[in-house]
Amino acid sequence: MTIRLYDSVAREKRVFHPQDPSRVTLYVCGPTVYNRAHIGNFRPVIVFDTLFRLLRFTYGEDAVIYARNVTDIEDKIIAAALETGEAITDITHKYAAIYADDAAAVNALPPTVVPWATDHIEEMISIIETLERKGYAYATDTGVFFNVPQMENYGRLSGRKLEDNQAGARVDVDLGKRDPADFALWKLAKPGEPEDAIWDSKWGPGRPGWHIECSAMAAKHLGKTIDIHGGGIDLQFPHHENEIAQSECAHGEEMARYWMHNGFLDMAGEKMSKSLGNVVLLNDLLKDWDGEVIRFAMLSGHYRAPLDWTGDLLEQAKSTLNRIYGALRRVWEAEDGTASDRGVLKALQDDLNTPIALAELSRLAGEANSAADRKDETAMATARADLLAAGQLLGLLTRTPSEWEHGADSDENARIDALVEARNAARAAKDWAEADRIRDQLASEGVEIMDGATGATWRRV
Numbered sequence: 001m002t003i004r005l006y007d008s009v010a011r012e013k014r015v016f017h018p019q020d021p022s023r024v025t026l027y028v029c030g031p032t033v034y035n036r037a038h039i040g041n042f043r044p045v046i047v048f049d050t051l052f053r054l055l056r057f058t059y060g061e062d063a064v065i066y067a068r069n070v071t072d073i074e075d076k077i078i079a080a081a082l083e084t085g086e087a088i089t090d091i092t093h094k095y096a097a098i099y100a101d102d103a104a105a106v107n108a109l110p111p112t113v114v115p116w117a118t119d120h121i122e123e124m125i126s127i128i129e130t131l132e133r134k135g136y137a138y139a140t141d142t143g144v145f146f147n148v149p150q151m152e153n154y155g156r157l158s159g160r161k162l163e164d165n166q167a168g169a170r171v172d173v174d175l176g177k178r179d180p181a182d183f184a185l186w187k188l189a190k191p192g193e194p195e196d197a198i199w200d201s202k203w204g205p206g207r208p209g210w211h212i213e214c215s216a217m218a219a220k221h222l223g224k225t226i227d228i229h230g231g232g233i234d235l236q237f238p239h240h241e242n243e244i245a246q247s248e249c250a251h252g253e254e255m256a257r258y259w260m261h262n263g264f265l266d267m268a269g270e271k272m273s274k275s276l277g278n279v280v281l282l283n284d285l286l287k288d289w290d291g292e293v294i295r296f297a298m299l300s301g302h303y304r305a306p307l308d309w310t311g312d313l314l315e316q317a318k319s320t321l322n323r324i325y326g327a328l329r330r331v332w333e334a335e336d337g338t339a340s341d342r343g344v345l346k347a348l349q350d351d352l353n354t355p356i357a358l359a360e361l362s363r364l365a366g367e368a369n370s371a372a373d374r375k376d377e378t379a380m381a382t383a384r385a386d387l388l389a390a391g392q393l394l395g396l397l398t399r400t401p402s403e404w405e406h407g408a409d410s411d412e413n414a415r416i417d418a419l420v421e422a423r424n425a426a427r428a429a430k431d432w433a434e435a436d437r438i439r440d441q442l443a444s445e446g447v448e449i450m451d452g453a454t455g456a457t458w459r460r461v
């Protein structure tokens with residue numbers, strides 16, 4: 001079983017060989033927790049959750065360590081605290097919890113480790129001290145900076161040459177930087193900044209820069225060299241380039257053996273951004289769409305390509321999932337079978353080719369329907385097992401067909417159940433008028449009653 005992954009540094013697909021198959025390591029940059037995350041932020045969550053599932057299937061559930069950090073100290077968080085007067089931990093805990101709920105709603109498994117930046121200040125300071133000792137970092141009146149020209153092969157991930165950065169960068173004289181490309185490792189506290197955003201250091205009270213947070217957390221939890229580092233393409237430069245610079249200059253070894261980046265989510269053909277005003281929050285989308293529909297829509301494009309995020313895409317995802325759950329319902333009562341189909345697995349092994357994997361899932365649904373048509377019990381059992389195994393890899397089909405058809409509102413479901421019961425009682429008492437009245441009432445609400453050999457069931461239509 002060979003997994004091939006597109007490595008952003010090699011700029012080609014490479015066969016994936018972990019350093020240690022009994023301890024496969026994956027790091028993905030997590031959220032800066034000061035507001036609700038938009039749907040674009042959840043593309044890496046869903047993409048790398050799918051990779052996590054593939055790696056767990058391949059190497060064993062306990063053999064894969066996936067770390068996704070929480071950035072709970074950063075300029076934007078301090079700005080939010082100053083604006084609202086709230087304590088920083090109140091802000092960060094609130095939004096980290098919302099983020100975790102949102103990630104769970106799109107069927108993302110909890111990562112193995114969720115390190116918080118402020119629990120690792122000591123480790124960050126220690127890396128900065130090493131960099132200073134080795135001549136890669138210097139202190140100024142405003143903080144400590146990484147001196148980019150000191151690193152020989154800076155820029156190999158993004159392909160940017162040092163001169164490009166210098167030409168594009170605004171020289172910030174006030175910071176006392178030696179080179180425009182230099183970036184902050186430690187930022188000294190400015191007057192008026194909240195107390196809970198300040199830590200002591202030999203350079204003076206302050207806080208870490210954003211890039212050093214990931215370098216420290218990845219090394220602490222996964223090791224100096226990790227197998228796979230992932231994130232959105234927007235993080236490739238400067239964030240990931242700077243993570244590489246810090247980690248490799250401090251540790252003297254490669255930071256990550258494979259770098260993976262997911263493409264942008266485009267809204268109506270434009271990149272989603274606050275300035276364009278086309279930001280969509282996952283939290284809002286979840287009011288109208290099931291998380292599994294959102295996940296399906298997200299996986300319908302290849303992770304490296306930009307994805308056009310439209311209402312049509314969600315509608316299509318919903319109707320395809322309805323069809324697949326409908327097929328699953330037809331084989332649901334079959335015996336436990338053994339999954340044998342490799343279509344979805346093979347597609348994922350080829351650089352997470354989810355569009356093909358979803359086509360394979362639809363093919364399996366077709367096989368379930370045809371087995372049910374033929375009343376072939378053995379084929380039905382196999383089709384059921386194949387669908388569920390494929391769903392497990394993709395983070396789909398996590399509900400029973402009834403749960404899917406009934407939707408998530410349990411109070412509403414209980415009310416419908418009670419009406420169906422009342423109709424059963426009316427039929428038993430041969431009160432056909434009452435039975436019809438209840439059926440018509442439910443039909444007007446979009447609920448269809450299906451009378452079967454084992455009693456009446458219902459579904460939303």
Ligand SMILES: [Zn+2]
Nearest residue numbers: 029214239243
């Ligand atoms: Zn990072």
